[in-house]
Amino acid sequence: MVSDKFFAIVAGVGPGTGRSVAIRFSEAYPVVLLARSPESYNNVVAEISKAGRKAIGITADATDESSITSAFETIKKELPDFKLAATIYNVRPNSRPSRKPFLELTLEDLDTSLNGNIRGLFNFAQSILPLLLGSVEHSPQPPTLIVTGATASIRGSAKWSVIAAGKSGQRILTQSLAREFGPLGVHVAHAVIDGGIDVPDATHYPRNDGTPDGRISPYAIAESYWYLHTQHKSAFTQELDLRPFIEHF
Amino acid sequence: MVSDKFFAIVAGVGPGTGRSVAIRFSEAYPVVLLARSPESYNNVVAEISKAGRKAIGITADATDESSITSAFETIKKELPDFKLAATIYNVRPNSRPSRKPFLELTLEDLDTSLNGNIRGLFNFAQSILPLLLGSVEHSPQPPTLIVTGATASIRGSAKWSVIAAGKSGQRILTQSLAREFGPLGVHVAHAVIDGGIDVPDATHYPRNDGTPDGRISPYAIAESYWYLHTQHKSAFTQELDLRPFIEHF
Amino acid sequence: MVSDKFFAIVAGVGPGTGRSVAIRFSEAYPVVLLARSPESYNNVVAEISKAGRKAIGITADATDESSITSAFETIKKELPDFKLAATIYNVRPNSRPSRKPFLELTLEDLDTSLNGNIRGLFNFAQSILPLLLGSVEHSPQPPTLIVTGATASIRGSAKWSVIAAGKSGQRILTQSLAREFGPLGVHVAHAVIDGGIDVPDATHYPRNDGTPDGRISPYAIAESYWYLHTQHKSAFTQELDLRPFIEHF
Amino acid sequence: MVSDKFFAIVAGVGPGTGRSVAIRFSEAYPVVLLARSPESYNNVVAEISKAGRKAIGITADATDESSITSAFETIKKELPDFKLAATIYNVRPNSRPSRKPFLELTLEDLDTSLNGNIRGLFNFAQSILPLLLGSVEHSPQPPTLIVTGATASIRGSAKWSVIAAGKSGQRILTQSLAREFGPLGVHVAHAVIDGGIDVPDATHYPRNDGTPDGRISPYAIAESYWYLHTQHKSAFTQELDLRPFIEHF
Numbered sequence: 001m002v003s004d005k006f007f008a009i010v011a012g013v014g015p016g017t018g019r020s021v022a023i024r025f026s027e028a029y030p031v032v033l034l035a036r037s038p039e040s041y042n043n044v045v046a047e048i049s050k051a052g053r054k055a056i057g058i059t060a061d062a063t064d065e066s067s068i069t070s071a072f073e074t075i076k077k078e079l080p081d082f083k084l085a086a087t088i089y090n091v092r093p094n095s096r097p098s099r100k101p102f103l104e105l106t107l108e109d110l111d112t113s114l115n116g117n118i119r120g121l122f123n124f125a126q127s128i129l130p131l132l133l134g135s136v137e138h139s140p141q142p143p144t145l146i147v148t149g150a151t152a153s154i155r156g157s158a159k160w161s162v163i164a165a166g167k168s169g170q171r172i173l174t175q176s177l178a179r180e181f182g183p184l185g186v187h188v189a190h191a192v193i194d195g196g197i198d199v200p201d202a203t204h205y206p207r208n209d210g211t212p213d214g215r216i217s218p219y220a221i222a223e224s225y226w227y228l229h230t231q232h233k234s235a236f237t238q239e240l241d242l243r244p245f246i247e248h249f
Numbered sequence: 250m251v252s253d254k255f256f257a258i259v260a261g262v263g264p265g266t267g268r269s270v271a272i273r274f275s276e277a278y279p280v281v282l283l284a285r286s287p288e289s290y291n292n293v294v295a296e297i298s299k300a301g302r303k304a305i306g307i308t309a310d311a312t313d314e315s316s317i318t319s320a321f322e323t324i325k326k327e328l329p330d331f332k333l334a335a336t337i338y339n340v341r342p343n344s345r346p347s348r349k350p351f352l353e354l355t356l357e358d359l360d361t362s363l364n365g366n367i368r369g370l371f372n373f374a375q376s377i378l379p380l381l382l383g384s385v386e387h388s389p390q391p392p393t394l395i396v397t398g399a400t401a402s403i404r405g406s407a408k409w410s411v412i413a414a415g416k417s418g419q420r421i422l423t424q425s426l427a428r429e430f431g432p433l434g435v436h437v438a439h440a441v442i443d444g445g446i447d448v449p450d451a452t453h454y455p456r457n458d459g460t461p462d463g464r465i466s467p468y469a470i471a472e473s474y475w476y477l478h479t480q481h482k483s484a485f486t487q488e489l490d491l492r493p494f495i496e497h498f
Numbered sequence: 499m500v501s502d503k504f505f506a507i508v509a510g511v512g513p514g515t516g517r518s519v520a521i522r523f524s525e526a527y528p529v530v531l532l533a534r535s536p537e538s539y540n541n542v543v544a545e546i547s548k549a550g551r552k553a554i555g556i557t558a559d560a561t562d563e564s565s566i567t568s569a570f571e572t573i574k575k576e577l578p579d580f581k582l583a584a585t586i587y588n589v590r591p592n593s594r595p596s597r598k599p600f601l602e603l604t605l606e607d608l609d610t611s612l613n614g615n616i617r618g619l620f621n622f623a624q625s626i627l628p629l630l631l632g633s634v635e636h637s638p639q640p641p642t643l644i645v646t647g648a649t650a651s652i653r654g655s656a657k658w659s660v661i662a663a664g665k666s667g668q669r670i671l672t673q674s675l676a677r678e679f680g681p682l683g684v685h686v687a688h689a690v691i692d693g694g695i696d697v698p699d700a701t702h703y704p705r706n707d708g709t710p711d712g713r714i715s716p717y718a719i720a721e722s723y724w725y726l727h728t729q730h731k732s733a734f735t736q737e738l739d740l741r742p743f744i745e746h747f
Numbered sequence: 748m749v750s751d752k753f754f755a756i757v758a759g760v761g762p763g764t765g766r767s768v769a770i771r772f773s774e775a776y777p778v779v780l781l782a783r784s785p786e787s788y789n790n791v792v793a794e795i796s797k798a799g800r801k802a803i804g805i806t807a808d809a810t811d812e813s814s815i816t817s818a819f820e821t822i823k824k825e826l827p828d829f830k831l832a833a834t835i836y837n838v839r840p841n842s843r844p845s846r847k848p849f850l851e852l853t854l855e856d857l858d859t860s861l862n863g864n865i866r867g868l869f870n871f872a873q874s875i876l877p878l879l880l881g882s883v884e885h886s887p888q889p890p891t892l893i894v895t896g897a898t899a900s901i902r903g904s905a906k907w908s909v910i911a912a913g914k915s916g917q918r919i920l921t922q923s924l925a926r927e928f929g930p931l932g933v934h935v936a937h938a939v940i941d942g943g944i945d946v947p948d949a950t951h952y953p954r955n956d957g958t959p960d961g962r963i964s965p966y967a968i969a970e971s972y973w974y975l976h977t978q979h980k981s982a983f984t985q986e987l988d989l990r991p992f993i994e995h996f
Contacts, residue, residue, distance in 0.1 A: 065854060101927070102872070102873070102923070102924060102927055102928075103873065103876060103877065105873075107812060107866065107869060110865070110866060110869050111866075114861055114865065114866070114916070118857070118861060118912050118916065119854065119858075119861070122854060122909075122912075123854065125849070126849070126850065126852075129849065129850060142494070152919075155919070155922070156918075156919035156920060156921070156922030156923030156924075156925075156926065157923060157926060158923060158926035158927040159923070159927055160923055161869075161920050161923040161924060161927070162869075162920075164919045164920065164922070164923050165865050165869075165916040165917070165919060165920040165923075166916065167919075168915050168916050168918070168919035169861070169865065169912040169913065169915050169916030169919075170912070171915070172899075172902070172903035172911045172912060172914075172915035172916075173903060173908050173909075173911065173912040174903070175902070175903030175911070176849070176903030176904060176905060176906070176908040176911050176912075177849060177903075177908060178903075179497075179498065179903065179904060179905035180848070180849055180905040180906055180908070181849075182494045182495070182496075183494060183495045185494060187494070213481070213482050213483040214483075215483065216483050216484045217481055217483040217484060219481075220480065220481040220483050220484030221484060223480075223481070223484075224484060224486070227476045231469065231472075231473070232462070232466055232468075232469035232472070233462050233493070233494040234447065234462040234463075234464065234465050234466040234493050234494070235465045235466060235469035235470060235472075235473060235491040235492070235493070236491070236492060236493070236494050237473070237489045237490055237491055238490050238492070238498075239489070239490060240486045240488070240489035240490075241486055241487050241488060242485070242486055243484070243485060243487070244482070244483050244484070244485070245431045245432060245434060245436070245482040245483070245485050246432045247431075249428065249487075314605060351623070351624070351674070351678055351679075352624065352627060352628065354624075356563060356617065356620060356621065359616070359617060359620050360617075363612055363616060363617070363667070367608070367612065367663050367667065368605065368608060368609075368612070371605060371608050371660075371663075372605065374600070375601065375603075378600065378601060379601065401670075404670070404673070405669075405670035405671060405672070405673030405674030405675075405676075405677065406674060406677060407674060407677035407678040408674070408678055409674055410671055410674040410675060410678070411620075411671075413670045413671065413673070413674050414616050414620075414667040414668070414670060414671040414674075415667065416670075417666050417667050417669070417670035418612070418616065418663040418666050418667030418670075419663070420654075420666070421650075421654035421662045421663060421665075421666035421667075422654060422659055422660075422662065422663040423654070424653070424654030424662070425600070425654030425655060425656060425657070425658055425659040425662050425663075426600060426654075426659060427654075428654065428655060428656035429599070429600055429656040429657055429659070430600075640992070677995075677996065680992045680993070680994075681992060681993045683992060685992070696981065711979070711980050711981040712981075713981065714981050714982045715979055715982060717979075718978065718979040718981050718982030719982060721978075721979070722978070722982060722984070725974045729967065729970075729971070730960070730964055730966075730970070731991070731992040732945065732960040732961075732962065732963050732964040732967050732991050732992070733963045733964060733967035733968060733970075733971060733989040733990070733991070734989070734990060734991070734992050735971070735987045735988055735989055736988050736990070736996075737987070737988060738984045738986070739984055739985050739986060740982040740983070740984055741982070741983060741985070742980070742981050742982070742983070743889070743929045743930060743932060743934070743980040743981070743983050744929070744930045745929075746926075747926065747985075
């Protein structure tokens with residue numbers, strides 16, 4: 001029996017991009033929200049439920065293989081007949097050193113970046129790609145994996161070394177997955193988010209502050225991700241950039 | 250008195266991308282179709298009119314300043330109270346030498362590529378950018394210029410020298426316009442079309458032939474262009490790629 | 499009879515890069531200096547001759563096919579038994595508009611950039627590539643074509659539109675030639691010169707002024723070009739960047 | 748008292764690039780060779796010593812902080828009055844999975860790549876950058892750090908995911924270091940080695956086999972590295988590519 005029921009996963013949910021993406025995809029699918037602590041997803045789950053749509057929050061750490069395995073067991077129990085339609089990898093490293101001179105950084109700072117950006121995506125992709133492959137034939141849209149990148153994904157600016165190492169490795173890993181899984185029918189895309197996100201706590205991106213639309217609306221990111229998910233398989237986008245109209249680049 | 254009436258221009262209309270884009274944008278705006286000969290746009294104008302929407306065909310050559318000037322005079326007469334919401338530059342050089350050894354090419358071959366890809370866009374952009382700037386305040390979507398690129402826009406493959414010179418110059422010209430006019434509220438985007446277009450006459454791109462969705466659906470390109478046009482100004486895409494899922498890249 | 503006598507051509511000689519490159523290559527080969535007027539090369543020819551080495555100045559305009567044809571006839575007369583070992587395309591467009599808002603530019607400004615950067619290189623390459631191919635078997639170093647690029651070759655900054663269109667088209671044309679002629683034994687390389695050149699008249703690049711080595715020494719460029727020329731054919735460089743240590747990039 | 752004695756370090760020595768680079772730099776400086784086992788450097792140390800030049804082999808693992816610390820203590824003892832002029836990071840991950848479908852890879856495969864390519868460079872750079880900074884004033888050439896990259900540094904090909912993640916992260920980390928330390932006088936460069944190396948054991952790169960110069964001569968790489976080291980500080984190269992003339996790219 002072929003299931004016509006599909007769900008989506010958003011890994012890395014907080015008050016910004018993750019929340020908006022979860023809300024947007026919940027209009028079409030039940031959504032599973034993954035975050036390292038319930039505080040990160042509880043409000044979003046409540047918000048989606050209140051709107052009469054389905055959301056499930058699961059505490060999980062993408063950088064931990066057993067945590068991911070256990071999360072997927074929970075998913076199987078909660079959504080037994082559902083197949084995976086879309087996944088967004090939006091994990092931000094646990095704590096990230098801001099812009100810092102290289103000689104003041106520690107190996108721990110580097111590992112935080114490599115873990116969240118590369119190892120977490122690796123773990124996560126190993127779990128979800130078989131599920132996406134299993135949805136190719138019947139999914140309403142081409143099964144999709146979208147990864148949230150940043151300016152540092154394509155540029156090693158001075159003093160951004162550890163973040164740049166993690167984000168650029170993540171980007172090229174995503175590109176390799178696109179080349180391997182695209183021909184199998186899975187759409188793997190990468191978005192270079194070039195600018196600050198307009199969330200209350202986003203105080204560490206002071207650029208363009210005070211200008212209307214000087215920061216990226218997380219809803220606008222969510223719209224772009226939804227658009228990527230709905231692209232026809234004869235015209236997949238592998239990468240796009242997103243930045244405020246006033247951003248210097 | 251502020252006009253709330255907006256129109257779109259598609260420069261470079263034929264049976265492929267231009268036709269699909271014109272049809273897609275005609276759902277929202279009256280569309281002006283530019284081509285070097287009426288045969289290129291007559292059917293598309295008829296198709297749009299038959300669907301009860303408005304389309305105007307104008308014979309013009311983007312590489313010729315006076316031809317462009319005259320086209321915009323016609324537009325002013327035909328759509329006197331309308332403002333420009335969106336423009337797509339989709340012009341293909343008049344005749345393009347296919348893949349050819351460099352020493353067999355002539356300066357004329359090069360000029361054909363530079364004229365259609367760079368000089369035509371330059372002329373066209375000089376005419377439409379003041380109009381788009383004039384629409385920033387009231388346009389339903391951020392006023393938009395979208396340029397159709399190709400694989401050769403980012404890569405100088407062996408024996409594609411003249412096309413690559415023209416397309417890459419066009420791409421970087423577009424990028425410069427994005428950086429100058431973005432902060433003024435105009436969305437300038439470039440699409441790297443990486444694959445053959447699925448039109449009856451596209452016999453010169455034999456790649457992926459016979460595979461369903463092995464060629465790009467021009468409707469899928471039109472959908473992406475429409476999506477670019479509707480992006481919120483806090484999250485403009487400057488460049489995206491579009492390719493069939495099975496394309497090697 | 500195989501000639502063991504080789505010469506070099508520097509197209510685009512002035513007081514900066516062209517002069518230094520001509521002097522550096524004259525240590526190994528007789529050099530032909532091309533410029534649009536004798537004032538540009540007379541001093542350099544005198545300087546090289548005074549040092550006991552051979553230099554020939556020829557007035558020519560790379561963007562003019564017949565001028566290039568005539569220059570090569572002169573070369574044949576002056577250096578009848580010599581084969582071509584190396585060529586540097588260092589032509590700067592005749593007059594270049596500095597950084598300028600797009601809507602203040604004219605088609606003439608664009609043509610100046612396209613002519614000097616793309617059409618001139620095209621003409622020149624059509625004349626010298628057959629000569630370089632003819633030198634593959636016996637040249638002391640792999641026959642070489644080096645093209646001088648700039649920051650605008652890889653980036654369309656705001657208000658640099660016409661220069662960026664010309665330089666980026668030139669770069670990708672060079673890349674295409676590298677891919678076509680590399681496997682035939684000709685080394686085609688492109689240098690992205692990212693910074694102001696330290697010549698007396700270079701007053702239009704005020705960046706880093708006053709800092710020792712804040713501008714690029716043209717001798718340093720010449721050394722890099724010579725190095726590119728001497729690379730073993732198992733390890734050709736297609737592109738390198740050159741910038742002052744203090745340059746922001 | 749200012750030392751006028753300088754030395755070089757090559758991290759990652761085997762029968763290919765590391766050996767050739769060590770030999771080349773030993774012509775100018777005593778060289779320290781680092782490798783995970785003495786078998787990797789013993790022959791090279793003997794070869795350099797036999798030629799009457801100085802080489803010191805030290806067993807060390809760049810991915811292990813304490814191993815690196817201990818190596819630098821040994822260096823201090825062996826070359827007490829010497830300052831660091833140049834360092835090459837040429838470490839290859841301990842064991843690398845060849846081209847492999849993503850779903851057959853393990854987190855261990857990924858970690859091998861991240862450790863050797865990114866974490867090892869991070870550790871190593873933290874130790875050598877203070878030494879290079881200390882040499883800026885008196886070094887005969889600008890103090891230099893060169894990192895050996897690969898095709899995977901700029902491209903995530905299908906089935907090369909873990910190598911591409913490590914190499915691309917390494918490349919952008921290097922770029923960030925170039926931007927931070929260049930203005931302080933340290934030359935940080937990255938070489939994209941695009942092709943197989945011509946060493947007896949390089950059986951896993953069968954491309955171009957049988958063609959003279961179809962594989963990269965490690966001596967040619969060494970010459971390029973030496974050239975990078977000697978560049979004037981008004982014209983640093985941050986990145987160059989190196990590939991056999993017949994390589995498709």
